[in-house]
Amino acid sequence: MSTLIAHLRSTVGAAHVLTHDDPATDLSAWEQDWRKRAHGRALAVVRPGNTAEVAAVVKACAAAGASIVPQGGNTGLVVGGVPDNSGTQVLLSLTRLNRVRAIDGANLTMTVDAGCVLQNLQTAAAQAGFLFPLSLAAEGSCTIGGNLATNAGGTQVLRYGNTRDLCLGLEVVTAQGEVWDGLSGLRKDNTGYDLRDLFVGSEGTLGIITAATLKLYPQPAAKLTAWAAVPSMQAAVELLGLAQQRLAAGLTGFEVMGQFALGLVDKHFPQLRVPLWQDTPYCVLLENSDFESEAHARGLFESLLETAFERGTVTDAVVAENLTQAKGLWNIRESIPLAQAEEGLNIKHDISVPVSSIPAFCEATDAELQRAIPGMRLVNFGHLGDGNLHYNVQAPEGVDGKAFLRDEEERINTLVFDAVARFGGSISAEHGVGSLKATKLPHYKNPVALSLMRAIKSALDPQGLMNPGRVI
Ligand SMILES: Cc1cc2nc3c(=O)[nH]c(=O)nc-3n(C[C@H](O)[C@H](O)[C@H](O)COP(=O)(O)OP(=O)(O)OC[C@H]3O[C@@H](n4cnc5c(N)ncnc54)[C@H](O)[C@@H]3O)c2cc1C
Numbered sequence: 001m002s003t004l005i006a007h008l009r010s011t012v013g014a015a016h017v018l019t020h021d022d023p024a025t026d027l028s029a030w031e032q033d034w035r036k037r038a039h040g041r042a043l044a045v046v047r048p049g050n051t052a053e054v055a056a057v058v059k060a061c062a063a064a065g066a067s068i069v070p071q072g073g074n075t076g077l078v079v080g081g082v083p084d085n086s087g088t089q090v091l092l093s094l095t096r097l098n099r100v101r102a103i104d105g106a107n108l109t110m111t112v113d114a115g116c117v118l119q120n121l122q123t124a125a126a127q128a129g130f131l132f133p134l135s136l137a138a139e140g141s142c143t144i145g146g147n148l149a150t151n152a153g154g155t156q157v158l159r160y161g162n163t164r165d166l167c168l169g170l171e172v173v174t175a176q177g178e179v180w181d182g183l184s185g186l187r188k189d190n191t192g193y194d195l196r197d198l199f200v201g202s203e204g205t206l207g208i209i210t211a212a213t214l215k216l217y218p219q220p221a222a223k224l225t226a227w228a229a230v231p232s233m234q235a236a237v238e239l240l241g242l243a244q245q246r247l248a249a250g251l252t253g254f255e256v257m258g259q260f261a262l263g264l265v266d267k268h269f270p271q272l273r274v275p276l277w278q279d280t281p282y283c284v285l286l287e288n289s290d291f292e293s294e295a296h297a298r299g300l301f302e303s304l305l306e307t308a309f310e311r312g313t314v315t316d317a318v319v320a321e322n323l324t325q326a327k328g329l330w331n332i333r334e335s336i337p338l339a340q341a342e343e344g345l346n347i348k349h350d351i352s353v354p355v356s357s358i359p360a361f362c363e364a365t366d367a368e369l370q371r372a373i374p375g376m377r378l379v380n381f382g383h384l385g386d387g388n389l390h391y392n393v394q395a396p397e398g399v400d401g402k403a404f405l406r407d408e409e410e411r412i413n414t415l416v417f418d419a420v421a422r423f424g425g426s427i428s429a430e431h432g433v434g435s436l437k438a439t440k441l442p443h444y445k446n447p448v449a450l451s452l453m454r455a456i457k458s459a460l461d462p463q464g465l466m467n468p469g470r471v472i
Contacts, residue, residue: 001043001088004064008046008090011056016047016096020087030091033082034075034138035341035348037436040083042069042091049096051171051179051210058208059177061090067465068092070204072115072146075138077348078434080203080470081146094145097210103128108216109168109185114145114209121214130216133160133252137334145209151201153430155330158385159252159289160217162430164200169213172199175206175461183213198456203432204467206460222294223252224301225287225326228308228317229280234359235313236284236384242313243286246304250297253287254385255333260394261381264339265332272332276316284384285333287326333381340379340392345401347393347409349416353425355387362389365419369393372415373408388429391416417444433471441472 009017018025020041032039043066048054061068070092071081083089097115104110105128112121118139125132134147136154146152147163148170160166169183172195182196199206230236236256243251262277277283290297301319308314320326340346353361362380369376375396382389393412395404417427417440427444428437442450453472458464 001064001066004060004066004090005044007060007064008044008057011060012046012048012053016049018045018047019043027091030071030074030093031082033079035077035079038079038082040085040089041087042083043088045091045093047093047096051097051173054092054094054097054173054208054210055177055179057090057092058173058175062175062177062463062465065463065465066090067468068204068208069467070094070145070149070208072143072149073117073138073141075142076146076150076434077350077431078428078436080150080432080434080467084469092208094143094208094210097145100124101211103130103216104185105130105216107185109213110216111169111183111185111211111213112144113211114148115143118142118144118147125216126219128216129219131219132166132214132216134163134166137337144212144214148200148209148212149203150432151430153383153386153388155253155255155287155333155383157383157388158254159249164197166215167196167200167212168215170196170199170209171211173208173210175463175466179210180207183211185213198460201432203434203471205457205471206466208466218291220289220291222290222292222297223287223326224290224294224297225253225285225320225329226301226305226317227275227320227329228284228286228305228314229276230282230284230313231280231315232359233282233362236282237355237359238311238313239284239286239308240355240385242308242311243304246307247288247300250288250290250300251286251385252289253285254383255285256381256384256389257283257285257333257336258378258380259283260377261336261340261379262332264343264379265335268339268342269335272328272335274332275318275329280315285329336379336381337390340394343394345405346379346395347405347412349391349393349413349427350388350429350431351391351416351420351425351427352386352388352429353420353423355384357423357425358384358387358389361419361423361425365391365416368415368419369412372411375399383430386429387425413440420444435469438469438471
């Protein structure tokens with residue numbers, strides 16, 4: 001392996017190949033995942049600066065039989081982007097590939113390197129007068145390559161789709177170290193199998209995404225945010241239906257937050273001033289993007305909420321008066337995962353079921369969990385408009401989170417995933433499979449789909465060196 005390290009150093013420069021040989025070098029930022037569920041040991045952390053260097057690194061690793069774990073911002077939640085404990089894997093960090101290559105206003109596209117931080121892309125698009133709508137709480141750290149590799153969702157899926165829907169083309173380094181230039185900005189191209197869709201969501205198991213051509217949208221004239229207390233999950237779903245009817249494509253966000261989840265934000269970040277949470281089981285955050293004017297948006301919101309009050313689907317509501325207030329409301333929503341982490345380790349589920357089944361799913365599964373673990377605390381929140389809940393289980397008050405995970409994680413996962421399957425849902429809505437759910441997939445994924453996935457994996461990565469042990 002020392003020959004490989006020497007080769008990598010000559011390829012990308014010694015400063016960009018970090019190893020444990022130097023005791024002063026701390027690799028934990030790359031070796032430990034965001035949730036601190038896994039801390040591996042890499043043979044080396046390699047940081048190429050362009051696509052040609054990525055290709056050379058992959059070729060060298062393939063020749064040496066070394067497996068590769070690609071990594072962007074390391075914000076993934078399913079332990080997919082950190083090395084295992086073997087000390088033999090090359091951690092390929094893409095963060096030095098961080099250029100916006102081109103913005104084509106007439107085609108409404110931008111072509112960017114995979115290591116660009118999502119927030120920087122939102123800013124670059126805005127500076128050019130456009131909207132790049134992908135948005136999630138990790139946007140200050142996650143990279144577009146990671147977003148594509150996990151087909152990330154976030155808060156705007158309702159209107160603009162998942163990352164897959166925002167991608168028109170890819171540049172990929174294959175497992176053999178070849179470069180596939182598929183950076184077309186075409187919206188129509190029916191010339192055979194869709195390779196782009198194969199790599200999107202593949203979590204680094206088929207190849208390395210080095211660049212992408214992404215869709216841009218016009219900026220809305222105004223964005224308005226409202227926060228509503230609803231008396232039940234059923235009422236939240238009814239409010240969603242009403243909002244879709246009244247706001248149509250203007251409805252760009254619809255998030256639900258359970259009382260306990262909001263209580264955690266209130267407890268750990270009291271400065272955020274969570275509104276209306278104390279007397280209601282759920283609150284909902286709605287966003288209306290309007291292409292006419294703020295007055296038009298406000299009028300639509302007011303009439304929507306008036307009808308919702310009359311029908312009893314909303315019991316109280318506030319509409320943000322300005323951008324600062326709107327940001328404050330979104331900040332509360334996005335602080336739930338952080339508040340939850342402050343409270344202690346918990347068992348996370350990122351699940352989806354058809355929107356129409358969400359109330360029945362919650363009622364049945366909440367009760368089943370309470371029977372299985374009396375006193376367990378449910379941190380239930382998520383992108384209701386997409387049928388996606390972060391349905392997380394916190395230990396009963398006073399129970400140590402670590403012990404809770406050790407003793408109960410398997411049982412709780414099975415209970416929740418079985419319920420998801422009964423309601424026709426998915427055990428991973430937007431975070432991916434990684435290694436956390438890789439062993440679960442055979443139980444819940446259609447067997448024909450699984451064998452097709454395995455065939456694709458062995459066709460594209462016959463040596464099995466691309467992020468092994470992840471997904472399948
Ligand atoms: C606070 C918080 C909130 C979050 N909210 C959301 C949310 O709302 N919606 C959502 O979908 N996710 C969410 N996530 C999860 C995470 O941010 C996303 O999965 C994100 O897309 C990961 O990007 P990353 O650059 O950090 O990827 P990493 O964590 O570095 O990697 C993720 C996976 O992609 C692979 N990978 C990374 N880059 C490449 C590449 N260039 N080529 C091939 N494979 C690659 C890795 O091997 C790994 O398997 C959240 C995470 C946090 C911490």
